[in-house]
Amino acid sequence: MSSAPVYKPFLQRADSFYDTFQRKSGNKEVTHYCPGCGHGELHKMMAEAIDDLDIRDRTVLISPVGCSVFAYYYFDVGNVQAAHGRAPAVGTGVQRSRPHSIVISYQGDGDLAAIGLNEILQAANRGEKMVVFFVNNAIYGMTGGQMAPTTLPGMRTTTTPLGRDPRLAGNPMRMCELVAQLEAPIFVARGSLASPKEMKRTRKLVRKAMEMQVEGKGFCFVEVLSACPTGWGMTPVDAQQWIEDKLTPHFPLEIFVDKTDQERLEYVTPESPPREKLHEVLGIEADTKTMPAANPDPAHANPRIKVAGFGGQGVLLLGLGLAQCGMMEGRKVAWLPSYGPEMRGGTAHCHVNISEDEIGSPLVSRPTVLVAMNQPSMEKFEGELVPGALLLLNDSMVPGQPSRDDVDVVRVRATEMAEDLGNVRAANMVMLGAFAGYTGALNLETCLASLDTLIKRTALIDLNRKAITAGFEAGRKARG
Amino acid sequence: MATRPDRGRVEIGTDECKGCLLCTAVCPVHVLVRTKTLNKQGYFPVEYTGSGCTGCGFCFYACPEPGAITVFRLEKSA
Numbered sequence: 001m002s003s004a005p006v007y008k009p010f011l012q013r014a015d016s017f018y019d020t021f022q023r024k025s026g027n028k029e030v031t032h033y034c035p036g037c038g039h040g041e042l043h044k045m046m047a048e049a050i051d052d053l054d055i056r057d058r059t060v061l062i063s064p065v066g067c068s069v070f071a072y073y074y075f076d077v078g079n080v081q082a083a084h085g086r087a088p089a090v091g092t093g094v095q096r097s098r099p100h101s102i103v104i105s106y107q108g109d110g111d112l113a114a115i116g117l118n119e120i121l122q123a124a125n126r127g128e129k130m131v132v133f134f135v136n137n138a139i140y141g142m143t144g145g146q147m148a149p150t151t152l153p154g155m156r157t158t159t160t161p162l163g164r165d166p167r168l169a170g171n172p173m174r175m176c177e178l179v180a181q182l183e184a185p186i187f188v189a190r191g192s193l194a195s196p197k198e199m200k201r202t203r204k205l206v207r208k209a210m211e212m213q214v215e216g217k218g219f220c221f222v223e224v225l226s227a228c229p230t231g232w233g234m235t236p237v238d239a240q241q242w243i244e245d246k247l248t249p250h251f252p253l254e255i256f257v258d259k260t261d262q263e264r265l266e267y268v269t270p271e272s273p274p275r276e277k278l279h280e281v282l283g284i285e286a287d288t289k290t291m292p293a294a295n296p297d298p299a300h301a302n303p304r305i306k307v308a309g310f311g312g313q314g315v316l317l318l319g320l321g322l323a324q325c326g327m328m329e330g331r332k333v334a335w336l337p338s339y340g341p342e343m344r345g346g347t348a349h350c351h352v353n354i355s356e357d358e359i360g361s362p363l364v365s366r367p368t369v370l371v372a373m374n375q376p377s378m379e380k381f382e383g384e385l386v387p388g389a390l391l392l393l394n395d396s397m398v399p400g401q402p403s404r405d406d407v408d409v410v411r412v413r414a415t416e417m418a419e420d421l422g423n424v425r426a427a428n429m430v431m432l433g434a435f436a437g438y439t440g441a442l443n444l445e446t447c448l449a450s451l452d453t454l455i456k457r458t459a460l461i462d463l464n465r466k467a468i469t470a471g472f473e474a475g476r477k478a479r480g
Numbered sequence: 481m482a483t484r485p486d487r488g489r490v491e492i493g494t495d496e497c498k499g500c501l502l503c504t505a506v507c508p509v510h511v512l513v514r515t516k517t518l519n520k521q522g523y524f525p526v527e528y529t530g531s532g533c534t535g536c537g538f539c540f541y542a543c544p545e546p547g548a549i550t551v552f553r554l555e556k557s558a
Contacts, residue, residue: 005485006555011540013547027521029496030545035523036500040544047546074546196506196538203541229500236500 014047016056016076023073032070036236038193038226039068042135043075045203046104049210050077059102060094062087064116066108067142068135085116088123091130102213103130110140113149113173120179124219127184131209131220134175137228138247145231149173152250157231172250179221180256186218188257192225194243198253205255216264225251289453291446293329299388300439302356304364307431308349308381309373309394314428317454318371319350321432324450325442326354334362347376354441369439371431373414375400382407392435394427410438410478412471421466429464430471437475444472488535489552490528496548497525503539503549512539 020028033039050056060078063071064087072079078101082090087105095103105123112120112134120132139157140146146159150172154163180188187209191202202224209220225247227239234242273281305322309315316337323335336351351364369390372378374397382391387406396415414430429451436442447468451461490512492503497519503526504512511532519525535553543549 007489007552008555009550010488010535010553011537011549011551013550017546027495029493029547030498030521033544035498035544036502037544040546041541044541044544044546196542199538199541236502237505240502240505 014044014051016047016050016059017043017074018076021073023070031074033067034228034230036227036229036239037067038137038224038228039135041193041199042133042202042206042224042226043071045199045206046106046133046210047075048203049207050075052207053210053214055102055210055214058100059104060091060098062091062094062103062105064105064107064111065142066111066140068106068108069142071106085111085114086119087111087116088119088128088130088132092123092126092128095129099129102210103128104213105130105132107132107134108141109134109136109138109148109150109175110143110146113175117149120175121182124179124185124221125182127186127219129213129216129218131213131222133206133209134221134223135226136175136223136247136251137226137231138172139228139231141228141231145228145233150175150251152246155246174251176221176223176251176254176256184219185221185257186259186262187212187220187222187255189221189255190223190225190251190253192243192248192253193227194225194240194248198244201253212260217262218259223251225253289328289449290330291325291328291443291449293331294436294440294443294446296441297439300368300390300441303352303354303369303439303441304367305352305354305369305371305435306349306364306367306381306384307352307371307373308347308377309428310376311348312425313348313373314425315348315373316350318428318432319352321429321447321450321454322352322354322435322442324453325432325436325446326352328446328450329442331356332359334359336362336364347374347380349377349381369435371435372398373427373431374398378402390439392431392438394431396427410434410475412474412478414471417470417474418467421463421470423460423463426463426467429467430474433468433471433473434475434478435471436468437472437477438479439475444469447472485554486531486533486535487554488533489554490533490535490539491550491552492526492528493545493548494525494527495520496545497523498545498548499523499525500544501526502542502544506538506542508536508538509534 063081065084091103091105138150147157151164153166176190189205191205192198209222229236229239307319323333326333332355334353338349353359371392373394389407391407391409393411394414395411412434414427418424418426511529540549540551
């Protein structure tokens with residue numbers, strides 16, 4: 001006697017998918033993709049591989065911009081959604097900071113082959129340990145069917161209504177072939193979703209690339225020719241046929257690179273030289289002379305300084321001097337020069353922080369001190385000063401009045417004083433001395449000692465010592 | 481002797497189906513057909529005719545929806 005036949009589930013919803021998709025609107029049981037979209041098919045192949053390899057807990061999926069931007073609603077794995085085209089860069093960061101993770105970069109052709117072309121090639125060239133699933137449907141799907149880098153010659157899109165003309169818009173980019181000519185990638189292959197036979201083959205490519213990730217072998221790139229029935233204006237069934245008839249001849253279904261025997265990729269962590277040897281590596285003096293700390297006016301205990309002038313006035317060196325002195329007195333310092341065309345004869349400036357505490361940003365956007373070496377510098381930056389700030393002006397070159405009346409204005413005839421000492425270029429050191437003398441934020445001895453580091457030509461040191469001393473006296477006198 | 485039972489069986493979540501018909505196109509034995517009743521999404525979903533499934537699984541992989549199709553296979557009796 002025969003019993004009733006027993007059926008067991010053979011293929012069913014993968015565990016790596018969430019039970020329901022908590023997206024903002026629409027049916028929570030289904031994806032947001034259009035009927036017949038290839039994304040869902042590839043999603044299922046990936047989810048199946050994640051299930052079978054038992055790597056759900058350490059898989060990080062990087063979603064792109066494109067229709068698959070919402071992949072994080074579907075895959076119950078670690079998810080990061082990256083800016084357009086940047087998935088391989090984000091994946092690099094994830095992989096390097098969490099080397100045990102399995103990183104999947106999921107991208108479409110607009111994302112990967114247009115705006116993200118640089119990221120994908122650089123990541124491939126570095127051989128980052130990740131797998132890239134590249135969904136090629138020859139069109140920008142999400143934005144409504146515009147021409148993509150992979151659009152076929154003659155193919156009509158909303159931006160090529162007469163068909164893509166290669167003479168105007170180039171030929172479709174074959175990404176597998178591009179990636180395959182690099183040294184580092186270990187698996188580069190193209191599959192398609194055109195038929196059960198091709199789906200089976202593609203499923204194997206997906207599985208193999210995932211296995212290579214589990215083995216920690218290196219960069220894998222799997223391109224999948226996929227249907228966009230909506231963008232192509234076809235029924236899903238016709239679209240599948242179109243993959244076979246039109247897309248496949250342009251994008252050959254091959255395995256371009258397969259270095260299965262590749263050794264497991266080991267990360268090279270650059271060896272840091274011991275701290276006490278750093279000065280040798282960087283070619284700088286080992287010992288910063290330590291000087292007793294000044295006892296500044298509380299208003300200037302942690303100055304945020306902007307130094308500005310025209311190129312050639314030694315503005316950047318003055319900033320360096322301030323930072324050097326602060327460092328010698330045991331405080332935290334930061335110096336940030338402003339580069340740009342303004343350096344060539346226009347207004348130059350730099351940012352200096354001297355602080356008892358750790359410095360967050362080196363940028364000085366709200367200065368407590370502005371050292372203005374000429375009139376335009378004062379005009380440009382005085383507006384940034386906090387109320388009660390110190391506005392230290394080179395009186396020789398600032399004939400005008402500041403517009404601010406809520407700041408402490410101190411004028412020093414720096415250029416003329418430097419000229420009297422023998423060289424106008426020492427005006428910056430006059431201002432350094434004046435800052436120290438007026439605020440008490442730095443000791444005179446420190447300023448003088450800093451010259452050993454700041455000034456390369458020893459013949460000039462004496463001049464600069466005199467300039468600092470003169471400035472210091474002027475600053476002290478202004479203090480009263 | 482009774483007829484031999486089907487090797488497979490397929491279940492389709494009516495409200496998960498978007499009616500793309502890819503499964504019907506790949507089914508080698510043509511046992512999946514479009515219904516004439518709209519589902520809650522507004523599509524005409526596909527249904528299993530009820531017999532003849534071989535359990536090949538083509539429809540499962542052709543279907544873009546994660547959970548719309550479940551394929552069963554007959555347990556081999558001892």
